[in-house]
Amino acid sequence: MASLTFSGVGKRYGETSVLDAIDLSIGSGEFVAFVGPSGCGKSTLLRMIAGLESVTSGEIAIDGARINEVHASRRGISMVFQNYALYPHMTVRRNMEYGLRISGMPKADVAAKVEAAAAMLQLGPLLDRRPGQLSGGQRQRVAIGRAIVREPRVFLFDEPLSNLDAGLRAATRVEIVRLKEALPGTTMIYVTHDQVEAMTMADRIVVMDGGRIAQVGSPLELYHRPATRFVANFIGTPAMNLLPGPRHPTAAQGAAEIGVRPEHLVPAQPDAALLDGVVMLVERLGEVTVAHLETPAGDVVIVKLAGSSDVSRGDRLHLAAEPGKLHRFAADGHAVR
Numbered sequence: 001m002a003s004l005t006f007s008g009v010g011k012r013y014g015e016t017s018v019l020d021a022i023d024l025s026i027g028s029g030e031f032v033a034f035v036g037p038s039g040c041g042k043s044t045l046l047r048m049i050a051g052l053e054s055v056t057s058g059e060i061a062i063d064g065a066r067i068n069e070v071h072a073s074r075r076g077i078s079m080v081f082q083n084y085a086l087y088p089h090m091t092v093r094r095n096m097e098y099g100l101r102i103s104g105m106p107k108a109d110v111a112a113k114v115e116a117a118a119a120m121l122q123l124g125p126l127l128d129r130r131p132g133q134l135s136g137g138q139r140q141r142v143a144i145g146r147a148i149v150r151e152p153r154v155f156l157f158d159e160p161l162s163n164l165d166a167g168l169r170a171a172t173r174v175e176i177v178r179l180k181e182a183l184p185g186t187t188m189i190y191v192t193h194d195q196v197e198a199m200t201m202a203d204r205i206v207v208m209d210g211g212r213i214a215q216v217g218s219p220l221e222l223y224h225r226p227a228t229r230f231v232a233n234f235i236g237t238p239a240m241n242l243l244p245g246p247r248h249p250t251a252a253q254g255a256a257e258i259g260v261r262p263e264h265l266v267p268a269q270p271d272a273a274l275l276d277g278v279v280m281l282v283e284r285l286g287e288v289t290v291a292h293l294e295t296p297a298g299d300v301v302i303v304k305l306a307g308s309s310d311v312s313r314g315d316r317l318h319l320a321a322e323p324g325k326l327h328r329f330a331a332d333g334h335a336v337r
Ligand SMILES: Nc1ncnc2c1ncn2[C@@H]1O[C@H](COP(=O)(O)OP(=O)(O)OP(=O)(O)O)[C@@H](O)[C@H]1O
Pocket: 013, 016, 018, 036, 037, 038, 039, 040, 041, 042, 043, 044, 045, 193
């Protein structure tokens, strides 16, 4: 069990500031995802927790105790990397044992911990293989197993699924959620640029933008009440439609932009519609049909319709936002409530 606190944490490389004034508290046993576009600083923040990067300013604390100067090996943290970082010449068992053996743990204890982790991750039949004889998903499970056996206070994941294909990604996601349930006291921090991963796994999501925290909240808080246009656009797929306020003055009520998610647009009578547009493209995905419209003013709007919808290219649709589902943003990008 370990809580983490960031107080005014900053990171500079020479003249370049990559993280600025990060304030955040993560509770014991929480699963938190850091998400944001490439270069927003999420990996740097994770590496600072691990002790792989120094802290330029501010303080990081575990259970209230400052760790800025504590060596990486003494922080009680395990990290799982995108590229697995397994030793290619060692068997799976050896890879999992390695950290414990060099710490001087008795052989029988090491073997018991490896067996338990292997059982949790269904790695038993693979223990005598080498990493080169495993699929990408299996290698990542070994990397996770190696992290588990150390019984870390805090578990860090740096884009662990990004080298896997879509099917394996989904399966490994489920395993990580299972792992979280099997290790209820362990605090987990998961870095990803994929908001779907963050939404499906995390208790809370930290959305980062340009070295700062844009918003912290549960997946559904971020989805329903994005604090900024950036968060609104980042969370949800396809992304929220954002339209110039002055083109929709009744809905905008003076806001610079309005936003409505594709799933919250519904067919309406012309006089009750928020917008209308001509269908340019139809994607039939089975359970849902996604239509791309162009409005008379040239804005592109995406709408999710029923899978059985018979909409086709060239149709003109009149659409309204479901009650309470319209978002408004000021010129500085902040949500207007
Ligand atoms: N050693 C370094 N020296 C200088 N700049 C660096 C160094 N490491 C990272 N940066 C810069 O810091 C910024 C944040 O990098 P970071 O890797 O944390 O981003 P990220 O959000 O994890 O992105 P990605 O998803 O692409 O990994 C980037 O602009 C990057 O170029």
